[in-house]
Amino acid sequence: MSDDLAARxxxxxxxxxxxxxxxxxxxxxxxxxTPDEVLxxxxxxxxxxxxxxVYRTLEVLEELxxxxxxxxxxxxxxxxxxxxxxxxxxxxxxxxxVRSYDPAVVAPLVAALGEDGFxxxxxxxxxxxxxxxxASEDPRAPGETEASSARLRG
Amino acid sequence: MSDDLAARxxxxxxxxxxxxxxxxxxxxxxxxxTPDEVLxxxxxxxxxxxxxxVYRTLEVLEELxxxxxxxxxxxxxxxxxxxxxxxxxxxxxxxxxVRSYDPAVVAPLVAALGEDGFxxxxxxxxxxxxxxxxASEDPRAPGETEASSARLRG
DNA sequence: CTTCGTGCAAAATTTTTGCACGTTC
DNA sequence: GAACGTGCAAAAATTTTGCACGAAG
Numbered sequence: 443m444s445d446d447l448a449a450r451x452x453x454x455x456x457x458x459x460x461x462x463x464x465x466x467x468x469x470x471x472x473x474x475x476t477p478d479e480v481l482x483x484x485x486x487x488x489x490x491x492x493x494x495x496v497y498r499t500l501e502v503l504e505e506l507x508x509x510x511x512x513x514x515x516x517x518x519x520x521x522x523x524x525x526x527x528x529x530x531x532x533x534x535x536x537x538x539x540v541r542s543y544d545p546a547v548v549a550p551l552v553a554a555l556g557e558d559g560f561x562x563x564x565x566x567x568x569x570x571x572x573x574x575x576x577a578s579e580d581p582r583a584p585g586e587t588e589a590s591s592a593r594l595r596g
Numbered sequence: 597m598s599d600d601l602a603a604r605x606x607x608x609x610x611x612x613x614x615x616x617x618x619x620x621x622x623x624x625x626x627x628x629x630t631p632d633e634v635l636x637x638x639x640x641x642x643x644x645x646x647x648x649x650v651y652r653t654l655e656v657l658e659e660l661x662x663x664x665x666x667x668x669x670x671x672x673x674x675x676x677x678x679x680x681x682x683x684x685x686x687x688x689x690x691x692x693x694v695r696s697y698d699p700a701v702v703a704p705l706v707a708a709l710g711e712d713g714f715x716x717x718x719x720x721x722x723x724x725x726x727x728x729x730x731a732s733e734d735p736r737a738p739g740e741t742e743a744s745s746a747r748l749r750g
Numbered sequence: 751c752t753t754c755g756t757g758c759a760a761a762a763t764t765t766t767t768g769c770a771c772g773t774t775c
Numbered sequence: 776g777a778a779c780g781t782g783c784a785a786a787a788a789t790t791t792t793g794c795a796c797g798a799a800g
Contacts (some may be wrong), residue, residue: 457775
């Protein structure tokens with residue numbers, strides 16, 4: 443974990459700093475978090491950490507292979523630790539719940555595109571749709587988007 | 597097509613305007629385009645179209661079901677026409693080429709999550725990875741991100 | 751003529767960048 | 776002590792919003 447961070451940084455001639463440790467830990471603790479959320483989390487522990495440091499650090503951590511990002515919303519990217527087992531994300535458009543699935547669910551997909559020479563980045567996959575709860579609660583016509591439902595609600 | 601637009605607009609009490617026609621046509625002609633690209637395309641034909649109109653119109657068109665968006669890059673969303681057959685997008689991290697696949701490739705995935713009550717929005721799916729050309733041209737260690745390769749290159 | 755849509759300008763977000771200073775190795 | 780990292784402030788880039796005027800039905 444943190445040893446991992448220190449080791450990987452050293453191997454690249456980069457330095458171990460409190461910010462880098464805090465930001466990595468924040469990602470691990472939050473599970474899935476946007477740069478903004480990471481910043482807030484880190485700041486709740488230490489006051490003076492800058493947004494630009496978060497952006498720069500998340501980039502470094504991703505290069506080191508310690509975190510990854512996916513797009514779990516139409517907005518900011520969300521980062522997660524690579525210490526978790528690799529997983530596929532499914533996001534409910536309605537309630538925004540995120541469920542993780544075993545990569546096995548996309549094995550056939552990986553195989554199919556693989557025959558075409560395409561190597562799927564499974565960890566980056568974000569699958570949007572409607573979760574069981576939301577589907578039963580309040581069925582809507584298919585094809586509706588988050589935007590449209592927001593507008594119809596508003 | 598445009599008739600479709602007129603009809604759907606009318607049904608919602610919305611109005612048919614030249615901007616809406618142009619923007620829809622731009623999306624159809626471009627295949628996959630960001631709001632910015634749509635704006636540029638429209639402006640190449642008619643001078644005075646505003647960015648905010650593009651944003652607002654893409655939202656309306658999506659509500660009408662005439663266009664959809666996915667996230668084919670880490671940045672802006674990209675819109676495509678729903679007149680095309682529904683398809684799954686695979687984007688190469690390296691060369692940014694976008695290939696469309698038949699939804700059949702994700703049928704097992706849809707089935708798997710379906711058993712869990714999750715309804716997959718196939719049209720929104722964006723699969724990242726490495727295409728055949730790029731994989732053979734210049735193999736890299738697995739786990740590398742676009743950011744890291746950019747940095748290593750830079 | 752009534753309602754809706756657009757352009758414009760300003761604001762709000764989110765992310766990036768340059769630079770001087772402080773820290774790590 | 777040399778190189779790297781951070782905070783800060785400013786700049787970019789992207790998207791949203793309020794409003795008055797023009798256009799569609």
